[in-house]
Each structure stands twice: as structure tokens, then as C-alpha cells.
Amino acid sequence: xxxxxxxxxxxxxxxxxxxxxxxxxxxxxxxxxxxxxxxxxxxxxxxxxxxxxxxxxxxxxxxxxxxxxxxxxxxxxxxxxxxxxxxxxxxxxxxxxxxxxxxxxxxxxxxxxxxxxxxxxxxxxxxxxxxxxxxxxxxxxxxxxxxxxxxxxxxxxxxxxxxxxxxxxxxxxxxxxxxxxxxxxxxxxxxxxxxxxxxxxxxxxxxxxxxxxxxxxxxxxxxxxxxxxxxxxxxxxxxxxxxxxxxxxx
Amino acid sequence: xxxxxxxxxxxxxxxxxxxxxxxxxxxxxxxxxxxxxxxxxxxxxxxxxxxxxxxxxxxxxxxxxxxxxxxxxxxxxxxxxxxxxxxxxxxxxxxxxxxxxxxxxxxxxxxxxxxxxxxxxxxxxxxxxxxxxxxxxxxxxxxxxxxxxxxxxxxxxxxxxxxxxxxxxxxxxxxxxxxxxxxxxxxxxxxxxxxxxxxxxxxxxxxxxxxxxxx
Numbered sequence: 001x002x003x004x005x006x007x008x009x010x011x012x013x014x015x016x017x018x019x020x021x022x023x024x025x026x027x028x029x030x031x032x033x034x035x036x037x038x039x040x041x042x043x044x045x046x047x048x049x050x051x052x053x054x055x056x057x058x059x060x061x062x063x064x065x066x067x068x069x070x071x072x073x074x075x076x077x078x079x080x081x082x083x084x085x086x087x088x089x090x091x092x093x094x095x096x097x098x099x100x101x102x103x104x105x106x107x108x109x110x111x112x113x114x115x116x117x118x119x120x121x122x123x124x125x126x127x128x129x130x131x132x133x134x135x136x137x138x139x140x141x142x143x144x145x146x147x148x149x150x151x152x153x154x155x156x157x158x159x160x161x162x163x164x165x166x167x168x169x170x171x172x173x174x175x176x177x178x179x180x181x182x183x184x185x186x187x188x189x190x191x192x193x194x195x196x197x198x199x200x201x202x203x204x205x206x207x208x209x210x211x212x213x214x215x216x217x218x219x220x221x222x223x224x225x226x227x228x229x230x231x232x233x234x235x236x237x238x239x240x241x242x243x244x245x246x247x248x249x250x
Numbered sequence: 251x252x253x254x255x256x257x258x259x260x261x262x263x264x265x266x267x268x269x270x271x272x273x274x275x276x277x278x279x280x281x282x283x284x285x286x287x288x289x290x291x292x293x294x295x296x297x298x299x300x301x302x303x304x305x306x307x308x309x310x311x312x313x314x315x316x317x318x319x320x321x322x323x324x325x326x327x328x329x330x331x332x333x334x335x336x337x338x339x340x341x342x343x344x345x346x347x348x349x350x351x352x353x354x355x356x357x358x359x360x361x362x363x364x365x366x367x368x369x370x371x372x373x374x375x376x377x378x379x380x381x382x383x384x385x386x387x388x389x390x391x392x393x394x395x396x397x398x399x400x401x402x403x404x405x406x407x408x409x410x411x412x413x414x415x416x417x418x419x420x421x422x423x424x425x426x427x428x429x430x431x432x433x434x435x436x437x438x439x440x441x442x443x444x445x446x447x448x449x450x451x452x453x454x455x456x457x458x459x460x461x462x463x464x465x
Contacts, residue, residue: 036343169287
């Protein structure tokens with residue numbers, strides 16, 4: 001190799017040029033694509049919220065997760081989600097863009113002791129009312145999040161989970177239907193206490209027939225992701241408890 | 251003139267057998283352990299690595315005469331990371347669903363030692379076309395092992411292939427499970443992959459003793 005590539009000056013210049021070139025390529029690409037990406041993320045949120053309340057295109061089999069297609073999701077979202085509320089302290093206001101609130105940022109603000117907003121979505125399907133609440137927590141490697149749809153008896157009507165980087169084949173399976181479907185019908189109450197739902201290892205109810213045990217069957221090989229899901233649900237329930245108390249049928 | 255000379259063909263076929271990246275070069279073991287619990291994940295990973303390694307080898311090969319040797323590893327790392335981010339961003343904008351499936355693989359690809367290993371061992375010393383073939387060959391060799399491991403782990407661990415039950419229902423006790431067969435939970439956790447890879451290495455070396463290392 002030519003000796004000129006070994007000199008310090010060349011090395012420093014090369015590094016500087018490379019950083020500038022790569023940096024500008026990525027910056028250009030990111031700003032060029034960001035409107036598309038933002039739009040996709042917005043549709044995804046709408047799809048997820050609708051999925052949790054059971055508005056989706058799932059077949060009868062327990063196979064794959066099928067959302068409302070992106071070209072229809074905006075209309076469907078508008079027709080099924082009747083109200084979007086923002087809880088801020090004791091104040092509850094209506095906000096049609098509440099679904100764009102980033103729960104991660106709100107939770108960070110809460111930890112710092114600043115004001116924070118909690119969104120709730122009220123959906124209606126076939127005369128039933130659903131209260132859909134977003135969740136955010138930690139899995140094994142990275143963030144996990146989702147939505148949980150409750151009715152006024154605090155029974156889960158559906159959930160949706162997603163994750164950033166859980167292990168494919170193990171923790172990543174929290175977004176599989178066989179896992180999410182188990183939550184349907186479970187109650188988050190234990191008597192009158194808000195208990196959440198834990199993902200239980202060594203469950204003696206693997207078919208998930210008992211709906212009032214606050215437990216669903218765990219995923220083999222994904223203990224920490226499962227614990228993350230349990231923690232996420234109980235945190236969310238704790239956070240939204242004051243609001244849930246106001247809607248609970250007594 | 252044939253599209254590929256004999257030497258070029260070897261670049262593709264060697265990594266499939268006697269110079270396999272996982273079983274012979276022992277590169278890419280970490281991802282082989284991490285994501286082979288399911289056949290589908292193995293396949294996705296194999297295809298993604300093929301893309302990144304093929305393209306990365308070409309880029310590094312084109313730059314091979316201007317890369318300062320003192321910082322070549324950093325340069326290689328930047329090339330992989332940039333490629334992966336570009337692909338990730340483009341998919342996010344135009345094929346969002348696919349990008350969601352692949353998101354978890356992104357980090358695993360950047361840190362995959364096969365990629366750095368092939369840049370360092372091959373692309374830095376060879377032309378773009380040969381480097382491209384080397385990249386494809388090695389990622390095929392990697393993919394084959396991933397798929398074999400994924401096949402056994404998913405079949406024995408979950409009783410499914412590509413998510414489709416093939417041995418019956420373990421909870422309702424139908425099919426093979428009616429005879430008392432149980433899924434082996436051990437196959438789902440990463441150490442099982444090490445054992446499957448070990449068996450592949452054993453089989454390969456006993457069929458071709460020339461591969462056995464002296465020590």
C-alpha cells in the first residue's frame with residue numbers, strides 16, 4: 001500500500017472528509033424521508049389503538065396480526081374513536097390529536113417532577129364503550145409499549161404490544177396473537193384493588209381459562225420481557241387509577 | 251465466456267462447505283445463537299446479512315486504496331453502520347411493515363463479526379466484483395447454518411416450522427403430543443444453538459477430516 005496513506009495528516013484529513021460526507025448523506029436522507037416516516041408512524045399509532053379495541057382484520061384462526069390497512073385507517077380511526085382525552089393533573093380536556101402524544105416524553109417529564117399529559121381514547125363499537133390507554137415500559141434490550149382497551153368493569157377487551165429490540169423468536173413474541181389474545185377477558189382488578197395483569201411463569205392455567213387470576217401464561221425463554229410487560233401494565237394502571245376510578249361501574 | 255470463472259465460482263461455493271463462516275471461520279456465532287429460535291427470523295437475518303455484506307464488501311473494496319491503514323477498522327464500521335441506517339430509513343419511509351420486522355436485526359447486523367471479518371480478510375485486498383461474490387458466498391454459508399439451526403430449534407422447541415404447527419397441538423395433546431411427546435423448552439434458549447452448531451461442526455469435520463485443526 002502506498003506510504004502516503006500511512007501519514008498522520010492523510011489519516012486525519014481522511015477521517016474528517018469521511019465524517020462530513022457520511023454525515024451529510026445521512027442528514028439529507030433523514031430530512032428527505034422524514035415526512036413519509038412521520039406519516040407512517042401516525043398511521044401505525046392509529047392502527048395500534050384500533051387493534052387494541054378489536055377493530056382489525058384478524059381472521060378466526062389464531063394466526064397473524066392484521067391491522068386495518070393504512071389507506072383506510074384514518075377514516076376508521078375517526079369513526080370508531082369517539083373521544084380523545086388528555087388528563088393533566090385533575091384537569092381532563094378533549095384533544096383530537098391526543099394520540100400523537102409521546103408517552104415516553106410524558107413519563108420522563110413526570111419523573112423530573114414537571115407537568116405531564118396522559119392520553120385516553122374512548123372508542124365505541126357495536127354499542128360497547130372501550131377506554132383505551134397507552135402503555136410504555138422496558139423489555140430486556142429496549143423499550144416496549146402498547147395499548148390496553150378496558151371496559152367499565154375493568155375487564156380487558158384487547159391489548160396491543162410492540163417492542164423496539166426484543167430477541168426475535170423469544171421476547172419479540174409479545175406481539176404475536178397467541179400472547180396478546182390471552183389478555184382478553186382478564187380483569188385488572190383483584191377484588192376492588194387495582195392489580196394489573198402479570199405474565200406468569202409456571203402458570204397452572206396454560207389454557208388461560210381462569211379470567212380473574214390477574215395472570216396470563218408466560219412466553220418460554222423470555223422471562224425478562226414478560227416481567228417487563230407485567231411491570232408496564234401495573235405502572236400504567238397505577239398512573240391511570242384516578243381516571244379509571246371515575247369510569248368504573250360500581 | 252462464462253459469467254463466473256472457476257476461481258470466482260469458488261468464492262461462492264467455498265463458504266458453503268469447506269470455508270463456512272460459522273463452522274470453520276467461527277464468525278457470526280453470536281447472531282447464530284441469538285435469533286435462531288425460529289426459522290423465519292433465521293431467514294430474515296440471512297437475507298439482511300447478504301444484502302449488507304454484498305454491498306459493504308463492494309464499497310470497502312472500492313475504497314481499499316485510499317483507506318488509511320491506521321483507522322481502517324473505524325472506516326469499516328462507519329461503512330456498515332451507514333449502509334444499515336440507509337436501508338432502515340428507506341424501508342421506514344416506503345415499506346413500513348417490513349421495516350418493523352427488520353428493526354430488531356439492525357443492531358445485530360452492524361455488530362455481526364462476519365461483516366467486519368470479510369471486509370478485513372477479503373475486500374481490503376480484492377477488486378469489487380470478487381469482493382461482491384465473496385460477500386454473497388459468505389452470507390449464503392452463514393444463512394445455510396442459520397436455517398439448519400433454526401429448523402431444529404423451532405421444530406424441537408416449539409413443534410412448529412415458520413410458525414405453523416407441524417407436530418400437533420401441545421396443549422390439546424393432538425398429533426405427536428398424544429403419544430406423550432413434549433416440546434423441549436431447552437431448544438428455545440440460546441445455549442441450544444451452541445449445541446446444534448457444535449453437532450454441525452462435528453458432522454462436517456468427520457466427513458472431511460482435512461478440516462480438523464491440529465492442536
